[in-house]
Amino acid sequence: MSTEPAALLERATAIVAAQLAGLRELYHAALHQQEGVVQRARQLSRQLDEAVVQEQFARERGLSTVAIAARVKQLRAEHAAAAEAEAELRRSLRQLDQLIRQIEMSSTTLTRNVEGVAADPWVQALRAQVIKGREEERIRLAREVHDGPAQVLANALMGVEVCQNLLQEQKLEQLGSILSQLGDSVREGLREIRSFIADLRPGKLEEQGLVPALHEYIRRYRDTVSSPVVFEADPLPRLPAEAEIVLYRIVQEALQNARKHARGAPVRVTLTARGGRLQLTIRDEGPGFDLREVIRRAGRESWGLTSMRERAELIGAQLTVTTRRGAGTEVHVTMPLPQPA
Numbered sequence: 001m002s003t004e005p006a007a008l009l010e011r012a013t014a015i016v017a018a019q020l021a022g023l024r025e026l027y028h029a030a031l032h033q034q035e036g037v038v039q040r041a042r043q044l045s046r047q048l049d050e051a052v053v054q055e056q057f058a059r060e061r062g063l064s065t066v067a068i069a070a071r072v073k074q075l076r077a078e079h080a081a082a083a084e085a086e087a088e089l090r091r092s093l094r095q096l097d098q099l100i101r102q103i104e105m106s107s108t109t110l111t112r113n114v115e116g117v118a119a120d121p122w123v124q125a126l127r128a129q130v131i132k133g134r135e136e137e138r139i140r141l142a143r144e145v146h147d148g149p150a151q152v153l154a155n156a157l158m159g160v161e162v163c164q165n166l167l168q169e170q171k172l173e174q175l176g177s178i179l180s181q182l183g184d185s186v187r188e189g190l191r192e193i194r195s196f197i198a199d200l201r202p203g204k205l206e207e208q209g210l211v212p213a214l215h216e217y218i219r220r221y222r223d224t225v226s227s228p229v230v231f232e233a234d235p236l237p238r239l240p241a242e243a244e245i246v247l248y249r250i251v252q253e254a255l256q257n258a259r260k261h262a263r264g265a266p267v268r269v270t271l272t273a274r275g276g277r278l279q280l281t282i283r284d285e286g287p288g289f290d291l292r293e294v295i296r297r298a299g300r301e302s303w304g305l306t307s308m309r310e311r312a313e314l315i316g317a318q319l320t321v322t323t324r325r326g327a328g329t330e331v332h333v334t335m336p337l338p339q340p341a
Helices: 005-060 066-110 121-147 149-168 172-200 203-208 210-225 241-261 291-298 303-314
Strands: 229-233 267-274 277-284 318-323 329-336
Touching (some): 005 066, 005 149, 149 172, 203 241, 210 241, 241 267, 241 277, 241 303, 241 329
Parallel strands (some): 229 267
Antiparallel strands (some): 267 277, 318 329
């Protein structure tokens, strides 16, 4: 075996490439397995929705619900098991992806570009993380559509079928009640879709800037969540478009985290411009959590915290999260304000 430097590097590169190929093959196999589990969970979700409607329909008609209730119980258990399996696979995929990216970063020290300068692994990692972030965002959006508007439409379709049966049986009094429920359900679904579209593309952000867009988003958030949220902002100049969208998304993510974990506790969002720096703070008065314990259990920060931190770094901002049990949670972002031309 040659000990020439070039031969050694070639050998090392071949070893790393072989290991990466094996890990990528394992990753794609697990990804294919996850897709099957997701499909199974969605199928069980649809079956569960149908069974719940059938149970309700039988109860309203005074029919026995013993068999259908047992079916509902069985489907709930199967759906919970499928959802847990999908969550475990998702966690494993993230850890495997992280391992692959770390090896890719390290392997760049073995390669050189045409000018003979070693490739910067951190630049490549940042690019990879941006791509990964986009994919994660697509997955999150798909899940929200499935859990929101898609469920409303599925329930509405089953309700229409119930109405058709009632119409054939000339049970007009029950028909009116079901139609009224359907109307409420469809209106709620339409509201969710409009809110969903507004969150995807906040038109006011592009037209009027960050502060008016946040006023509008927080107003809709308060109406939806019925949670006390205070928003205070200094007058701001227009920021670069990428900075405005990143700060907007950080507020979105922080408020959604507060919605899940702060249990309706008050939230304060402040946006100030002092000493040539912009300061964004989102603080909730919820129960807080032990950040070190979360990282210890998961081996990393949660996707939400990581996403916010990486978004901030893309625009040259620094993001810190301060929390402890019983003391709420604060997300703080600081960045230099652009100098006037």
